[in-house]
Amino acid sequence: MSAIPENSIGIVTPQTVVFDEPIELTSTGRLESYQLVYETYGTLNAAKDNAILVCHALSGDHHAAGYHQTQDDADLLKTVGWWNSMIGPGKPIDTNRFFVVSSNNLGGCNGSTGPNSTNPATGQPYGPDFPIVTVSDWVTSQARLSDHLGIKQWAAVIGGSLGGMQAMQWSISYPERLRHCLVIASASKLNAQNIGFNDVARQAIRTDPDFHNGNYYNQGTLPARGMRVARMIGHITYLSEDMMALKFGRNLRKKSKFDYEFTPEFEVESYLRYQGDRFVDRFDANTYLLMTKALDYFDPAAEANDSLVQALADVTANFFVVSFSSDWRFAPERSREIVRALQSNRINVSYSEIQCDQGHDSFLLPIDDYMNVMTSYMNRIANECEATP
Amino acid sequence: MSAIPENSIGIVTPQTVVFDEPIELTSTGRLESYQLVYETYGTLNAAKDNAILVCHALSGDHHAAGYHQTQDDADLLKTVGWWNSMIGPGKPIDTNRFFVVSSNNLGGCNGSTGPNSTNPATGQPYGPDFPIVTVSDWVTSQARLSDHLGIKQWAAVIGGSLGGMQAMQWSISYPERLRHCLVIASASKLNAQNIGFNDVARQAIRTDPDFHNGNYYNQGTLPARGMRVARMIGHITYLSEDMMALKFGRNLRKKSKFDYEFTPEFEVESYLRYQGDRFVDRFDANTYLLMTKALDYFDPAAEANDSLVQALADVTANFFVVSFSSDWRFAPERSREIVRALQSNRINVSYSEIQCDQGHDSFLLPIDDYMNVMTSYMNRIANECEATP
Numbered sequence: 001m002s003a004i005p006e007n008s009i010g011i012v013t014p015q016t017v018v019f020d021e022p023i024e025l026t027s028t029g030r031l032e033s034y035q036l037v038y039e040t041y042g043t044l045n046a047a048k049d050n051a052i053l054v055c056h057a058l059s060g061d062h063h064a065a066g067y068h069q070t071q072d073d074a075d076l077l078k079t080v081g082w083w084n085s086m087i088g089p090g091k092p093i094d095t096n097r098f099f100v101v102s103s104n105n106l107g108g109c110n111g112s113t114g115p116n117s118t119n120p121a122t123g124q125p126y127g128p129d130f131p132i133v134t135v136s137d138w139v140t141s142q143a144r145l146s147d148h149l150g151i152k153q154w155a156a157v158i159g160g161s162l163g164g165m166q167a168m169q170w171s172i173s174y175p176e177r178l179r180h181c182l183v184i185a186s187a188s189k190l191n192a193q194n195i196g197f198n199d200v201a202r203q204a205i206r207t208d209p210d211f212h213n214g215n216y217y218n219q220g221t222l223p224a225r226g227m228r229v230a231r232m233i234g235h236i237t238y239l240s241e242d243m244m245a246l247k248f249g250r251n252l253r254k255k256s257k258f259d260y261e262f263t264p265e266f267e268v269e270s271y272l273r274y275q276g277d278r279f280v281d282r283f284d285a286n287t288y289l290l291m292t293k294a295l296d297y298f299d300p301a302a303e304a305n306d307s308l309v310q311a312l313a314d315v316t317a318n319f320f321v322v323s324f325s326s327d328w329r330f331a332p333e334r335s336r337e338i339v340r341a342l343q344s345n346r347i348n349v350s351y352s353e354i355q356c357d358q359g360h361d362s363f364l365l366p367i368d369d370y371m372n373v374m375t376s377y378m379n380r381i382a383n384e385c386e387a388t389p
Numbered sequence: 390m391s392a393i394p395e396n397s398i399g400i401v402t403p404q405t406v407v408f409d410e411p412i413e414l415t416s417t418g419r420l421e422s423y424q425l426v427y428e429t430y431g432t433l434n435a436a437k438d439n440a441i442l443v444c445h446a447l448s449g450d451h452h453a454a455g456y457h458q459t460q461d462d463a464d465l466l467k468t469v470g471w472w473n474s475m476i477g478p479g480k481p482i483d484t485n486r487f488f489v490v491s492s493n494n495l496g497g498c499n500g501s502t503g504p505n506s507t508n509p510a511t512g513q514p515y516g517p518d519f520p521i522v523t524v525s526d527w528v529t530s531q532a533r534l535s536d537h538l539g540i541k542q543w544a545a546v547i548g549g550s551l552g553g554m555q556a557m558q559w560s561i562s563y564p565e566r567l568r569h570c571l572v573i574a575s576a577s578k579l580n581a582q583n584i585g586f587n588d589v590a591r592q593a594i595r596t597d598p599d600f601h602n603g604n605y606y607n608q609g610t611l612p613a614r615g616m617r618v619a620r621m622i623g624h625i626t627y628l629s630e631d632m633m634a635l636k637f638g639r640n641l642r643k644k645s646k647f648d649y650e651f652t653p654e655f656e657v658e659s660y661l662r663y664q665g666d667r668f669v670d671r672f673d674a675n676t677y678l679l680m681t682k683a684l685d686y687f688d689p690a691a692e693a694n695d696s697l698v699q700a701l702a703d704v705t706a707n708f709f710v711v712s713f714s715s716d717w718r719f720a721p722e723r724s725r726e727i728v729r730a731l732q733s734n735r736i737n738v739s740y741s742e743i744q745c746d747q748g749h750d751s752f753l754l755p756i757d758d759y760m761n762v763m764t765s766y767m768n769r770i771a772n773e774c775e776a777t778p
Contacts, residue, residue, distance in 0.1 A: 026649070027647075027649035028649070029649070131649075132649040132650070189639065190639075191630065191633065191634050191638075191639075192630075192633035192634055192636070192637040192638055192639070192655070192657040193625060193628075193630045193633045193634075195639070195655050195657050195658065196621070196624075196625045196633065196657050196658070196661055197625060199621070199653075199655075199657070199658040199661060199662070200618060200621040200622050200625065200661065202651065203617065203618055203621065203662065203665070204593060204618045206651065207614040207617070207618070208614070209598055225596040225597070228592065228596070229589060229592055229593045229596070229618060232585070232588070232589040232592060233589050233622060235585075236582060236585045236586060236589065239582075241580065241581075241582045241717075244580065244581035244582045244585065245580050245581055245582075247581070248581040249580075249581055250578065250579075250580075250581065250584070250688065250691075258416075258686060260415070260416030260417070260418070260520075260521040260682075260686075261521070262591065262595065262678070262682075264588075265685065265686075266581070266584050266588075266685065268581040268584050268585050268588070269584065269585070269588040272585055272588060272589065273588070273592065276592070289651070293649075293651075296654065296655065297647060297649075297654075299639065302639075328630075
């Protein structure tokens, strides 16, 4: 048997909830019914005040912590959740104290209703007919999940990157439904460069002949070439220049001199191509497109006279904002903009800028300083809750 | 008639020279014969000491200044050379004083022998059989062009970006054949991030089904999708984050609210797609691949115990190194590395770091401070030359 690390939540089983009440989307699209898949870790206390909602980023899903049962035990450890270093017994988001909920976003490809789900109106996969979803829509659907779980108020809503946007949107859409909002490696809106990178990724996918305008499910194809390129671009922007220099430099791949060919010469080429290939197998292209669009559209200030201060005026949650010095995709300055807008509203806000080399990816990594500040802030939240049963 | 600006070199006509002596390439490839297309601006003086070689970058060519004759005069101004702001009468590289030579690199697609040229061995376009060419190879071929033109020593070899690498290589390969070396917005080697971006662009092109492994000439296809994505990536990295924010911000494209569709929502999306489309028509994919490889391979220190100081030990040219504060593709620190290595060798070097927002593209733009330092340095060179006839 695979030895599951002791400080892990262990094997977890996703759950599914079907919502028959239609959801009206920001895009004016509408889903008559939909399902969300989610996981929970830890135990909800009697007061139901120790619940934490974790929101995932671009290519994440509901499986944030622990492991999934596999047919072959040898594969078990490969199923580790994407934030397993953050969530678990004794970890910063301590499952001995908190009841943690993590759901796959609407439009996702890992169990929640999305483009690869069957459209009840046609009996075929939604494909390109799946409506555009926004961060607000996700928060609406997560609020319904909260109702389903009987959670009136989250002790905290927490997310990194696109997940941080969801946490921020929670504080705006449902100010009374969360006591703390943790926004990590995020921004109140994308800038032109971010949107540019997203659009290149989208164009790579959408112009792949195997994309078939999003109807590839029935064609027996996958827009693998486009997805691969999209992921390669993504990876470069998730890493810092310094980290890439440190990790790969100009090291050659299994050779001591150049072959002067188009096969990979440098390690960094192999690495990016490998990451690209892996992504094709595990992620749906239509979902990737939707997620990047949600990133682009997010801009709460736009509906408040372009004032982030005004957009955050009704917020009551306490905020913890975290950024990483080497993150150039969501630079610390983007976090400081959020902090300043909160301060202008006299909202309690703590801010940590973690010094590290790992770029945007840092928010997923067990970096000591980061883990320490998270532990410290989460302890504060835990101490405000009733004792767990 | 189109009014050609008075301070322009006017209409220029490219010339071609065929070299029948084979060239042995760094890649161990070999071309039995080849041609180079080039333009000249200004007049070579009697002492032949006022000649300037201009080296082009990734997607440039021999047409650096002036205009090309067009059938319709209305199109004339569209044919302006890529460095017309720098080269011309009274401009920093003053054609009243200098004889300027600009050639299309070997492997190019605008007249010099390259993948789209006929391979005499097969009667078909070279396509993927065109050998990998390096910065050193270009310098070798440019030295032969110098011989052909009767230029024993250049007053200066000048280039930006990939062109700067060629200038630097000239100072190493033929130290006695240039008096000044101007290296602008360049680096002594690419870092892992640069190589990563190049490889994504290459993968986008090479996995386009219309690429046909480089044999698209005979298929009636162009790898247009891949080229478009490659150029979009390129453009993002040529601009600075600040410039993109200033130029596009989150401005919407001809609309006041989102359509929630995959058509371009933001101006930056339209701009990048337009740039991508335009590139497909004017540039050859196989050449683009070769140029990016030449960038990756350039690393003179690699052949000198990884010491740039040692690589530059035999240099005798005076150097002028220029960088731009907002250039993150070839950041100022990369230029300072060159400056320090030259200083360690007690080589005369001047260095200017221009403060501006335009990113890597700056080297092509008529930015006042940049034009001023160039004028000043070029004046110094001109004053060392014999009077022009």
